[in-house]
Amino acid sequence: NAGVTQTPKFRILKIGQSMTLQCAQDMNHNYMYWYRQDPGMGLKLIYYSVGAGITDKGEVPNGYNVSRSTTEDFPLRLELAAPSQTSVYFCASSYWRTGGFDEQYFGPGTRLTVT
């Protein structure tokens, strides 16, 4: 099992450029999440998905878009990158069962710098 994988590991973008962060999981989890982590600020939820074709905003969705066409993949799109989007991005997944959620599993992260 690969678990949750993310690509790329590192990326430098110029202001105004766009890119897609890739995330995939092979655990057949129905829920997937995107977080950003900034020093001293903790993890903030950007977007999440409860299943293929269904996505919803988290706490900090501005400047990002997502799609979920399959159970396995949940890409995060950055349009018109800004320096405020410099951060470490984590993808996670979990499984809903009767009575609640199992653990959330995290990918290794993508470190993004916008200059």
Added chain:
Amino acid sequence: KQEVTQIPAALSVPEGENLVLNCSFTDSAIYNLQWFRQDPGKGLTSLLLIQSSQREQTSGRLNASLDKSSGRSTLYIAASQPGDSATYLCAVPEGGSEKLVFGKGTKLTVNP
């Protein structure tokens, strides 16, 4: 709105010591609580998941307790080792939702 606080923000101990990390949350209507470990430059690794019906969960030298009514959880690490050095985060769901709210973590350093 759920808020999660972790105290202390940083902790440095000598190898072999037993230690306790604290997590408090404002909304006690949770169905579980999760403890994670994060090594520098890495993702989060799940350590323990405690369901709301449980009071404790153990994994090796780690023991996590949950007191929903007081909005508190503790992570007990026995016989600490330098390899335990990392940041430890706790997370609880926002209301009854699928969204987790994270504390800012406790950075643990275990000195040989």
